Amino acid sequence: MSLSWIVLGQLESNESMSTSKKVITREEWERKLRDVKIKKEFMNKLVMNFLVTEGYVEAAEKFRIESGTEPDIDLATITDRMAVKKAVQSGNVQDAIEKVNDLNPEILDTNPQLYFHLQQQKLIELIRLGKVEEALEFAQDELAPRGEENQSFLEELERTVALLAFEDVKNCPYGELLDVSQRLKTASEVNAAILTSQSHEKDPKLPSLLKMLIWAQNQLDEKAIYPRINNLSTAMLEDPAI
Amino acid sequence: MSSQEAAVAAATPGLVDPMRLAARWRSAAEWRKVDEELDGEPEPSHLNTINSSGLFHIVSTDKLSVQYVGIHKHGHDVGTVQANCPAPTKRFAYYFEMTVKDAGVKGQVAIGFTTEHFKMRRQPGWEVNSFGYHGDDGYLYQGQGKGEIFGPKFTTGDVVGAGIIYASQKLFFTKNGTVVGTVSVSKDVKGPLYPTVAVHSPNEEVTVNFGKQPFEFELENFINEERKKQLAVVENQFLPPHLSHWIVRSYLLHYGYEDTLASLDIATESNPSLTKRTTVDEQTNMYALNHRKVLRQLIRNGDIDTAFQKLREWYPQVVQDEMSVICFLLHSQRFIEYIRAGHLEEAVMYGRAELARYFAVKAFANLLEDIAALLAYNEPAESCVSYLLEPPQREFVADAVNASVLSTNPNSTDSESCMYSTLEKLVRQLTVCTLDWRTLSGGQGEAFYLHRELRSRGGVKRSSAYSD
CATH class of the missing domain: 2.60.120.920 (SPRY domain)
Known part of the structure; x- marks a missing residue:
């Protein structure tokens, strides 16, 4: 039996394994990519939506000038929103609450969970500063009544108050509440609530679109072998793995 | 690919073909037509009286x-x-x-x-x-x-x-x-x-x-709820942290939106996970950033003469060939700017001197015809070629110049990267994936189109108006 026979046999078996999937060559795929019609202004809008939702107000203003893209929200409201976010991030929770109420009192009125989390954050900040008496008073007067209304609030309140039982709070089991990440979490919750109150989506569109790409490629994998983009940050087209 | 684009592709074998960006400068009316034709299908409108049970x-x-x-x-x-x-x-x-x-x-x-x-x-x-x-x-x-x-x-x-x-x-x-x-x-x-x-x-x-x-x-409410179920699956996909940020950054770099980029970098300065990361990719994109920004500004402001002059000074190779696409686009834009300013005589003179030579090139014929047609109207801004006077036309020329400048980068590896930003490549990939998946699924389902995705904003508003 000659060698070429063996090679041929292998080829055949490879082929039968992949017959269920359509093979799309790189050339064919690139032609399809070129045929997609995309208007530049829509990509600009996507970028503007990102800058605005993430709160990059100066960048959004510059982008409006440089690209002529109109933002989908009044840029002045971003400044207010970012001021609230910044206040929470730097621990000035009372300041943040007042700013939210200046923006729109309905936000906290209609969102008891958010209001509770802000109060909880305020308590955390008091504990961080070692103001034990003030913290206890605040917890009893402001937070305990809310805990009675809602089981999950109560549990969170208990966890927070427990911080007071430890001298070395940083290393206690609830120490993570004192972490920056807790501030960021609360800040992003307020941020989302303000955006929703301005009938704007709370998340930018771009991350969803990127997730959609990952999902769409996985879906297509079941039916075809085609040039994928594995590294989204370079958008490099891989050769189809046949 | 339209026959026009095919002709363009054949006529300009160079490294970068800015005319390929041409799909973007379609007029508003043309774009509407494209949009209507996307996935346009006949819809049931009445009962079939031919294929009948007969007597019953x-x-x-x-x-x-x-x-x-x-x-x-x-x-x-x-x-x-x-x-x-x-x-x-x-x-x-x-x-x-x-x-x-x-x-x-x-x-x-x-x-x-x-x-x-x-x-x-x-x-x-x-x-x-x-x-x-x-x-x-x-x-x-x-x-x-x-x-x-x-x-x-x-x-x-x-x-x-x-x-x-x-x-x-x-x-x-x-x-x-x-x-x-x-x-x-x-x-x-x-x-x-x-x-x-x-x-x-x-x-x-x-x-x-x-x-x-x-x-x-309430069909729309129902569809929105079903769509949310689908999206929940999509939202579960894992994304590397800050990927969107890097993609936006690379978009700004690609197109030379330098001021926006600077503002974004200042805003994220204090966030350690977002501080500058210099990948090979970004270095390539940094190329000629300030020059590209200046050229874009000039073109966006309609100052084509200065843009031309700067190009001759900074990147002579780009404008060396008078018959190149880029020279054609810049001369065309100069002509358009004369029309916009109402200087018809200058426009005619300029057209004779600088545009006549391009009539021999088949690939330029369509755009040339439209441009020449501007002269035919008393109110060009109200005419069927008014799209030439709109900001996207300037942006198109600026993007073409940007791509050409990027192509002069000795480290530039492929023409695709001069033409398309990372963001655009990803959007194209997503579109083709959904289109091909549909083709392989009996032609059923929705495909992804960026403009429709952006238009859907507000369409998913909560509605309390349920009829009893």
Whole structure:
């Protein structure tokens, strides 16, 4: 039996394994990519939506000038929103609450969970500063009544108050509440609530679109072998793995 | 690819072909046409009066009502009628309704879907490849004469509906505005599904609504809820942290939006995970950043003379060949700017001196014709070529210049990267993935189009307006 026979046999078996999937060559795929019609202004809008939702107000203003893209929200409201976010991030929770109420009192009125989390954050900040008496008073007067209304609030309140039982709070089991990440979490919750109150989506569109790409490629994998983009940050087209 | 674009591609074999960006400078009207044609499919509008059961029913002259005129002796004298065409498939969902005008003697009215060669003397659902929700028992029939318990019965005065959700391959049925049940479409069902209604005893009469009248059922709310279920799966995909940020940054670098980039970098300075990361990719994109920004500003402001002068000074190789695409686009834009300023005589002089030579190039013919046409109108801004005077045209020329400058980078590896930003490559990939997936899935479902995605904003608003 000659060698070429063996090679041929292998080829055949490879082929039968992949017959269920359509093979799309790189050339064919690139032609399809070129045929997609995309208007530049829509990509600009996507970028503007990102800058605005993430709160990059100066960048959004510059982008409006440089690209002529109109933002989908009044840029002045971003400044207010970012001021609230910044206040929470730097621990000035009372300041943040007042700013939210200046923006729109309905936000906290209609969102008891958010209001509770802000109060909880305020308590955390008091504990961080070692103001034990003030913290206890605040917890009893402001937070305990809310805990009675809602089981999950109560549990969170208990966890927070427990911080007071430890001298070395940083290393206690609830120490993570004192972490920056807790501030960021609360800040992003307020941020989302303000955006929703301005009938704007709370998340930018771009991350969803990127997730959609990952999902769409996985879906297509079941039916075809085609040039994928594995590294989204370079958008490099891989050769189809046949 | 249009014949124009094909001609362009053939005519300019160079490294970068800015004319390939041309799909962008379509006029607003042209773009609307493109948008309408995307996934445009015939939609059912009336009942089919040709493919008929024969003697057992009559269809009204408006082709929207059907009445039983047989005697009903057995199971092969049903009056079944299909819509004039199958349900469109290149979308998220399809839905239609019927009103039972008269349940007749036995109330054996039905609504459902059937395939092309369905026997019109049988109830939808009784035969393979068909589905029917029947009024006399409220059962669902799928592919056989025996039904299964499904929903309430329906009779005179009731409005029932039938729909398909392509993404989840489900059929759903409604009665008086409420979903009564859903059923998965078996994989064996081949071929397009026709909206179908049936009458089967004396005096039975139904009227169909293919969407010309408002539906009893809140279809939009339902679709939004179903869409959310699909999106939940998508949202679960893992994304590397801050990927969006880097992609936006690289977009700003690619197009030379330098001021925006600087502002963004200042805003993220304090965030350690977002501080500058210099990959090879970014270094390539940094190339000639300030020059590209200046050139874009000049073109956006209509100062083509200075842009030309700067290009000659900084990147002579780009404008060396007078017959190149980039020279053609810049001269064209200069001409347009004369028109915009109302300097018609200068425009004519400039056109003779600088544009006449391009008439020999077939690839430029279309744009040239449009540009020349500007002279024909008293009010060019109101004419059919007014798109040339709109900001996107300047942006298009600026993008073309940007791509050409990027191509002079000795470290630039491929022309695709001069043409397209990372963001654009990803959007193109996503679009093609969804289109190909649909092609391989019997042409069913929604494809991704960026402009539709952006337009849908606000469409998913919470609505409390449910009718009782």
